[in-house]
Amino acid sequence: MLDSPEPAVVATGLRKAFGGKVAVAGVDLTIPRGGVFGILGPNGAGKTTVIRMLATLLPVDGGQARVLGHDLRTAGGEIRRRVALTGQFASLDEDLTGRENLTLISQLFGYSAGEARQRARELLAAFGLLDAADRQVKKYSGGMRRRLDIAASLVVTPELLFLDEPTTGLDPRSRNQVWDIVRSLVSAGTTVLLTTQYLDEADRLADRIAVIDHGRVIAEGTSDELKALIGQGTVKVRLADPADRRRAAELLTALLDSEPLPRTDPVEIDFTVTGDAPVAEVLTRLEAAGFAVTAFSLGQPSLDEVFLAITGEPSHEDADDSREDPE
Amino acid sequence: MTTVQPRSEVSSVLRPAAEHPEPASPLRASLVYAKRAMLKIRHVPEQLFDVTVFPIMMTLMFTFLFGGALAGSVDAYVQYLIPGIFAQTIIMITMYTGLTLNKDIEKGIFDRFRSLPVWRPAPLVGALLGDQVRYLLAGAITMALGFMLGFRPEGGLLSVLVATVLLLVFAFALSWMWTMIALLVRTEQALMGISMFILMPLVFASNIFVDPATMPRWLQGFVEVNPVSVVVTAMRDVMSGSPVASDILLVFVWSAILVAGFGPISMMLYNRKT
Ligand SMILES: Nc1ncnc2c1ncn2[C@@H]1O[C@H](COP(=O)(O)OP(=O)(O)OP(=O)(O)O)[C@@H](O)[C@H]1O
Ligand SMILES: [Mg+2]
Numbered sequence: 001m002l003d004s005p006e007p008a009v010v011a012t013g014l015r016k017a018f019g020g021k022v023a024v025a026g027v028d029l030t031i032p033r034g035g036v037f038g039i040l041g042p043n044g045a046g047k048t049t050v051i052r053m054l055a056t057l058l059p060v061d062g063g064q065a066r067v068l069g070h071d072l073r074t075a076g077g078e079i080r081r082r083v084a085l086t087g088q089f090a091s092l093d094e095d096l097t098g099r100e101n102l103t104l105i106s107q108l109f110g111y112s113a114g115e116a117r118q119r120a121r122e123l124l125a126a127f128g129l130l131d132a133a134d135r136q137v138k139k140y141s142g143g144m145r146r147r148l149d150i151a152a153s154l155v156v157t158p159e160l161l162f163l164d165e166p167t168t169g170l171d172p173r174s175r176n177q178v179w180d181i182v183r184s185l186v187s188a189g190t191t192v193l194l195t196t197q198y199l200d201e202a203d204r205l206a207d208r209i210a211v212i213d214h215g216r217v218i219a220e221g222t223s224d225e226l227k228a229l230i231g232q233g234t235v236k237v238r239l240a241d242p243a244d245r246r247r248a249a250e251l252l253t254a255l256l257d258s259e260p261l262p263r264t265d266p267v268e269i270d271f272t273v274t275g276d277a278p279v280a281e282v283l284t285r286l287e288a289a290g291f292a293v294t295a296f297s298l299g300q301p302s303l304d305e306v307f308l309a310i311t312g313e314p315s316h317e318d319a320d321d322s323r324e325d326p327e
Numbered sequence: 328m329t330t331v332q333p334r335s336e337v338s339s340v341l342r343p344a345a346e347h348p349e350p351a352s353p354l355r356a357s358l359v360y361a362k363r364a365m366l367k368i369r370h371v372p373e374q375l376f377d378v379t380v381f382p383i384m385m386t387l388m389f390t391f392l393f394g395g396a397l398a399g400s401v402d403a404y405v406q407y408l409i410p411g412i413f414a415q416t417i418i419m420i421t422m423y424t425g426l427t428l429n430k431d432i433e434k435g436i437f438d439r440f441r442s443l444p445v446w447r448p449a450p451l452v453g454a455l456l457g458d459q460v461r462y463l464l465a466g467a468i469t470m471a472l473g474f475m476l477g478f479r480p481e482g483g484l485l486s487v488l489v490a491t492v493l494l495l496v497f498a499f500a501l502s503w504m505w506t507m508i509a510l511l512v513r514t515e516q517a518l519m520g521i522s523m524f525i526l527m528p529l530v531f532a533s534n535i536f537v538d539p540a541t542m543p544r545w546l547q548g549f550v551e552v553n554p555v556s557v558v559v560t561a562m563r564d565v566m567s568g569s570p571v572a573s574d575i576l577l578v579f580v581w582s583a584i585l586v587a588g589f590g591p592i593s594m595m596l597y598n599r600k601t
Binding site for chain 1: 336337338339340341342343344347348349350351355356359362363366367370371434435436438439441442443444445449598599
């Protein structure tokens with residue numbers, strides 16, 4: 001990666017407002033060539049807006065960006081030749097068949113009518129869509145649509161592929177298929193920039209992750225770096241008796257060397273823990289102290305917990321809240 | 328049915344940059360988008376309802392409604408009316424260009440189009456070219472009905488073709504106005520409302536139905552500059568076998584004005600569309 005001429009994306013201070021509403025409030029990103037870069041954030045964080053600006057679909061209000069070494073403001077055409085975008089909402093013609101969609105796009109990329117038909121066939125076969133090739137896209141399932149949409153982005157292999165929430169709303173099997181596609185692309189040398197709301201997905205796929213909220217990058221690094229920042233996972237304990245909560249929490253605080261997360265549930269105690277915390281001892285210690293435990297789990301931190309750990313406050317579903325700007 | 332594809336399947340269809348063809352030229356890209364419009368007609372033939380039923384309704388309604396009252400007899404009126412009805416039908420149908428575009432933008436497919444490395448106006452130009460087929464169909468129906476009702480152009484069949492070309496040029500140019508409006512207005516309802524508001528005076532305050540000489544002076548002024556009258560006058564000249572060069576030229580001038588005025592604004596809006 002280090003020997004590449006210029007990173008896939010270098011953005012500084014990207015800004016975008018819709019009307020008076022700030023969607024992206026100064027984003028700095030450096031995305032190396034090769035591999036998967038994940039942008040993680042809740043609804044309304046500004047993920048789509050960042051991606052659409054980088055793909056030249058939305059003019060920027062402020063800041064600068066170079067995409068694959070080309071200036072976003074002056075070399076839109078050059079950038080469009082080298083990147084592809086699979087948007088959050090299917091960017092296909094629903095009235096046409098899968099085959100027709102891919103054939104038309106292949107022709108736009110410069111294949112002759114015959115070559116385009118051939119190219120469409122290859123792609124349909126590789127994406128497991130040959131059976132559905134001659135059905136209208138409006139009759140496709142969510143997973144099939146996604147795959148067709150990604151196939152449409154690969155008619156000509158892009159150097160940089162933007163995938164906006166490629167797995168939101170997909171069942172586990174379809175999600176795995178999309179992940180496999182992303183991995184194949186990366187092994188063939190394409191850089192993938194994907195957005196997601198799932199920490200788990202970013203963790204599994206992305207080499208580097210930027211967490212964004214309210215149009216700002218609030219944390220950035222490798223999955224391990226972020227985990228070190230936010231804790232390896234969450235220990236959740238449910239007690240039979242709410243009266244035990246305070247003393248059990250004290251015991252676990254000492255054991256895990258971590259403060260309990262704020263929870264309103266009177267019988268639940270949650271902790272964010274690092275990799276070397278003695279989580280295995282949690283149950284035995286609680287039992288030994290005479291607390292009845294009804295449930296115990298050790299999980300990956302949820303996105304909400306990530307935000308909690310990084311910002312010290314829960315993420316907001318809607319960016320319209322009246323929170324004061326931290327700066 | 329669909330199986331999880333082994334990783335190599337996807338890898339095998341990736342093409343290194345050296346094997347990429349040159350993206351389609353502006354003309355070719357526009358034609359590909361026009362083909363998309365044709366494929367849409369094939370899959371959703373209902374969308375031809377407006378271009379088939381509308382012309383029949385218009386022609387019959389106005390011929391029999393106004394024929395007796397305005398020209399004394401249906402036969403005499405048909406000679407005057409049919410070229411005008413022909414123009415009116417097509418001009419009313421141009422409005423659907425905007426509606427179609429509005430739906431596309433809503434669906435997100437325009438993000439895909441705009442991210443492709445082809446001439447940016449191509450999707451718009453292609454859609455307008457595709458619409459020409461719809462106009463031709465509507466025109467053919469109107470003229471066929473006209474002939475059945477007794478319309479006999481003195482210029483013969485060739486004159487009808489020439490008049491058709493004039494009308495299509497004007498319709499293409501006028502469509503840029505609907506394109507612009509479609510890019511400005513968010514909802515389909517608002518678009519319908521504005522379109523009708525513009526169309527009504529254009530079509531009715533024209534020389535389509537009656538000779539402007541019968542109108543009050545203030546109205547005559549508008550009717551004479553109305554580009555729809557300009558087109559209809561040129562078409563009548565041509566179909567009656569005595570084309571007037573200056574009238575024909577005026578159609579091209581108006582078309583050029585429409586494209587030069589609304590085309591760039593549409594493109595600017597299209598590029599900035601969020
Ligand atoms: N075209 C638009 N007009 C007005 N406001 C917009 C527009 N697009 C986005 N916004 C606003 O900008 C903010 C960021 O939106 P964006 O779509 O980038 O978020 P996101 O992270 O992609 O969210 P999601 O996970 O829901 O897709 C939101 O508050 C949204 O309401
Ligand atoms: Mg989004």
